[in-house]
Amino acid sequence: MPSWLAVAKNEYRLMLSGRVTRRLRRILPVMLVSLVVVIAVALPLVSRFLFLELRVREYLEDMLTLPLRPDPVLSLFIVDTSIVLRMGAISGTLAFVIPILVAIGRQLEEVEVVSKDVVLSSPLKPVHVIIGEFMVNLIMLPVILLVSTIMLVPVALTFYLTFQAVALILTAITLACLTGIWVAVIASTYLFTREPTGKIKSALKALLGALGVSMGIGILFLSMSVTPPNLWFLPSLWVASIIHFAATQSNITIIKIGFTYLLMPVQPDGWTSFILLASLFVLSFLMGAVCLSKVNFTGIEKKEEALIVKKENFFYRAIRRSLPSPLSVVTVSQLKEFTRRTDNIARFLSVIMFPVIVLLMSKMMQFDFTKVGETLVSLASLSGFYFVLAGVILPMMIIPYIFIDTKDILWTIKKTPRGVKLLVYSMLAETIILCVPMSIVMALLFYLAMWSIGGNPAVFLAVMLFMVFVSTAIATGVYASRPVFKEKGLGHFVNFVITLIATGLVVSATFILLVIPWIPNLLVAEPLIKAASWLPQPTSTLVSQAVAFLLINAAPKDPFIQIAGAVASFMLGVVVAYTSIKRGTRKLELYEG
């Protein structure tokens, strides 16, 4: 077996080493490629079948609901094509950015845990490792193609996608994906051979985290934005232009604004984008090949250096003074253990990207001149959503990492007289101490992002702190109940979902109490009204009217009721938090015993 294949096989096995995933090792690539082929063939066929029917139905619906439309016949032939650009931008972002995030992320994890002695002592050449790494990452290509083709279904329903168009789209996505994988593998090799210091690694982790968060938020905003942002230099938007050209056979996009249409040139146009993408692909491979010739695996082992810790600073001294002993000592120890892992801090700080991106996007959307009213509602609901998400995620950037690699120390702590109770409370204190300053900054940034809609900075701050406290307590309780000690693991996702749902329910209950006559009410109301529209009549109307009634009339005007509501919300949060901590402590005491 060639060495590069051995490396690829080993990496593939590591990738699918879970209890469930290891059973999929043989079938997964075949399954993915088959699915891509089936969808790629089905898209033009389905598109051809649905194309006319859909257009006629749309026309008839428009004729019925909008009898005053100036030129309904013309509208039959003019379709809003900006949706293709938006979908294309999302596909392009997935195709180009995800391989980079995944490949570098995997390598960063391995750099920490895998001893390289085994590799270094074997007669392996750098090029074998790099090709092996590249090969194993190719598994992402069918995944990306699959996701992209599924995302193109709405496009296929609106436009007639030919086989050639589908081929062009898949080629563009493949080029972007391969370029992303190659760039990431070269960057990974750099990490592998240069053995970066802890600080560089932490910075890279923070950068990856920030990139991931930005991409997630950016994608949602892209899908909400009506006019495509003019970011011509991004490979993701080249993919969007190619998809737009393939679907519409035009380099002019049509934006529907009420009853009129706006024509805008797509920049860069489809073919230019394709040339740019192909050039990037060729250049990245050539540059990668040049870099490969300079890679050397010898002499890269990290030097063991003792790190002498200086005298305790004011921060820790203040905690020691403000908390009772021994909680103070344990909390300080926990804090030191967490904060001295610089990658923990980097990950934790990457949450700040939530309000930063929301702030940037909100500024961009305010200039989105086409649908001002709708944009404001979208901005409010999206920003509100991220406001809650950031509040929940912030403690989740600390608590899981307190548990990683601490299974053995848990036995030591379980043996002590107070058992795990002291540990759980110190974790709670630690998380709150770290989260409070971040909450203040995030609340202010969210306020700046949403100030045009309304609200009071004090309310933003109070709600953010409330969410963070509740989320911290729930997450601590959840992790104590279901501890996960490995960095990789499905358990983290399950715990995150449980925390998200539990905190979401408490926060929603608070909003539903309408103690805060403020825009997040929309957060509950808007999805409810939208969901109600799917219900059969008359239930749909009744639910929508009930929500609207509550929204308009049920907000307490009496200050006494407002205070009572605030107290009720606070109590609800305290009860849920206390119950969660209590349950978590009990469960952790019984862990594996």
Next chain:
Amino acid sequence: MEAIKTVSLTKIYGSNVGVENLNLEVFSGETFGFLGPNGSGKTTTVRLLNCIIRPTSGRAKVGGYDILSESEKVKRITGLLPETPGIYERLTAHEFLEFIGSLYDVPQPILKRRINDLLDFFELGDRGDELLEGFSKGMKQKVLLASALIHDPEIVFLDEPTSGLDPVSSRMVKDLIKMLSSETNKTFFICTHILPLAEEVCERIGIIDRGQLKEVGSPEELKEKYGAKNLEEVFLQVTGKNVTKDMIEWV
């Protein structure tokens, strides 16, 4: 007086037996060696006696306290060096010992003195302010040994105490056990694979296999009973393990 007494102590994990009907007595001030092959139930016994896990059935008293109803009292009078030692690598040795000492409510002035004494004893006095991540395995083991003694426990459980230690450090640990055993009235419960260690420091020895206690007695008694030259022969006979000498042809 018994420091440890178990009556039909049993722990079952699903379909696996951890410990079955363990009846054991360890006397106060005694150094007791607990031997057994891998997976025989040594660590499970130690965890049960330290109230880390709960027995499926049976009873046990440690220092006169019941492990189920008086677990907090048991924990206060025992010290444990676990088999798979956990350590906060981003703390210094000094900070880690302070952390463990605080968990046992050792008053601060006493704690500071003990930390310095223990670090000096283990020849880590000048490295107390270094992060533990930079320590070798043996040095970490020394810190963990110190953490098991930081609250001056009456009964000390040591699970593989010399694991990862160089001969000098290993000698130091043996001397420490002997010294503490003779000069203080501490009881030591030592789980080990290193039979010369058990032979040298333990007054009595228990051999456990597949969750069941097979033999208890002093090293001399056991050697006499089995007509063995050393403890290794006793161990192999009791556990029924024989070394096969089939050599692989190509080696």
